Amino acid sequence: MAEPLFDKIALIGIGLIGSSLARKIRRETLARHVAISTRSAETLARARELDLGDSYTTDAAEAARDADLVIVSVPVGSSGAVAQEIAPALKKGAILTDVGSTKASVIAQMAPHVPEGVHFIPGHPLAGTEKSGPDSGFAELFENRWCIFTPLPDTDPQALETLSAFWRRCGSNIDTMDAEHHDKTLAIVSHLPHIIAYNIVGTADDLETVTKSEVIKYSASGFRDFTRLAASDPTMWRDVCLHNKDAILEMLARFSEDLASLQRAIRWGEGDKLFDLFTRTRAVRRSIIEAGQDIDQPDFGRQAVEHPKA
Ligand SMILES: NC(=O)C1=CN([C@@H]2O[C@H](COP(=O)(O)OP(=O)(O)OC[C@H]3O[C@@H](n4cnc5c(N)ncnc54)[C@H](O)[C@@H]3O)[C@@H](O)[C@H]2O)C=CC1
Numbered sequence: 001m002a003e004p005l006f007d008k009i010a011l012i013g014i015g016l017i018g019s020s021l022a023r024k025i026r027r028e029t030l031a032r033h034v035a036i037s038t039r040s041a042e043t044l045a046r047a048r049e050l051d052l053g054d055s056y057t058t059d060a061a062e063a064a065r066d067a068d069l070v071i072v073s074v075p076v077g078s079s080g081a082v083a084q085e086i087a088p089a090l091k092k093g094a095i096l097t098d099v100g101s102t103k104a105s106v107i108a109q110m111a112p113h114v115p116e117g118v119h120f121i122p123g124h125p126l127a128g129t130e131k132s133g134p135d136s137g138f139a140e141l142f143e144n145r146w147c148i149f150t151p152l153p154d155t156d157p158q159a160l161e162t163l164s165a166f167w168r169r170c171g172s173n174i175d176t177m178d179a180e181h182h183d184k185t186l187a188i189v190s191h192l193p194h195i196i197a198y199n200i201v202g203t204a205d206d207l208e209t210v211t212k213s214e215v216i217k218y219s220a221s222g223f224r225d226f227t228r229l230a231a232s233d234p235t236m237w238r239d240v241c242l243h244n245k246d247a248i249l250e251m252l253a254r255f256s257e258d259l260a261s262l263q264r265a266i267r268w269g270e271g272d273k274l275f276d277l278f279t280r281t282r283a284v285r286r287s288i289i290e291a292g293q294d295i296d297q298p299d300f301g302r303q304a305v306e307h308p309k310a
């Protein structure tokens with residue numbers, strides 16, 4: 001078995017992402033000690049029952065003390081408060097990272113609190129499901145997934161390599177880019193799909209002419225796919241919307257223009273236009289599959305939750 005990469009890893013936040021990391025770290029012995037901290041005593045008690053770590057506390061600073069790697073896995077709107085709380089406890093040379101779905105805002109919130117000598121490397125694993133909480137995690141979540149880092153200009157290359165090695169051991173491929181580019185890219189490939197899903201399910205729920213029971217009874221697989229995304233955690237997605245506002249609004253404006261054009265094509269019976277668009281979009285799906293992206297991983301997640309492996 002390979003040597004642990006770290007003596008102590010602190011996981012601040014133990015929901016889907018934090019608990020998936022905990023399970024992987026424990027399974028592969030990536031650290032000698034896993035310290036777990038979360039805000040609510042109830043969630044912490046559940047993490048203890050699931051045996052996700054070696055020590056448990058609601059005091060984030062206590063968990064972060066002496067840690068070589070601190071991973072903040074909380075809704076993006078709470079990342080500044082967490083950074084402020086743990087900052088005095090961070091040891092010199094420690095790596096501080098996060099997993100938040102937005103990056104420019106997380107950097108703006110966390111960076112001002114990071115003490116001299118601590119390596120702050122913002123990160124984002126592109127891996128998840130619609131589930132949340134410590135029960136929903138599974139060790140395989142990050143396998144064959146991308147983990148994006150958005151390093152700051154003064155990021156230490158050695159610390160970046162150490163963190164990359166950790167994520168590779170979690171099964172991920174690594175990419176780096178600047179935070180603004182990350183936020184624009186994720187706005188279109190992740191944030192908009194969730195917003196569209198929330199919207200369509202909300203519209204269906206509001207309809208007067210179709211009853212709620214008909215929506216449930218007759219929901220074809222297309223609508224069901226939207227309901228999966230629309231079941232994602234409300235706190236997490238409220239924060240994503242509020243903290244990637246500009247990029248999301250920019251992509252929504254583009255989306256609305258294209259939707260208006262589609263609406264017009266339907267109104268005027270422009271079959272060729274519809275056919276051309278649908279042909280182009282089918283090719284996008286095919287290239288995703290050809291690129292080997294396992295887009296059905298959420299099903300794998302559901303199976304893993306039914307048969308949890310700590
Ligand atoms: N759910 C997903 O599919 C993915 C989520 N992310 C990002 O990962 C982060 C965590 O998301 P999940 O694990 O899905 O959420 P979750 O809702 O499953 O877990 C969040 C955890 O943070 C804790 N928490 C909330 N506020 C806190 C605070 N102020 N101090 C300490 N702990 C606090 C909660 O008690 C819970 O343990 C978010 O920033 C999200 O954007 C990234 C990739 C995928």
Ligand SMILES: O=C(O)C(=O)Cc1ccc(O)cc1
Binds near residue numbers: 100101125128130190
């Ligand atoms: O459940 C899904 O389909 C997801 O898209 C999960 C997800 C949610 C947020 C992220 O920042 C990354 C991945």
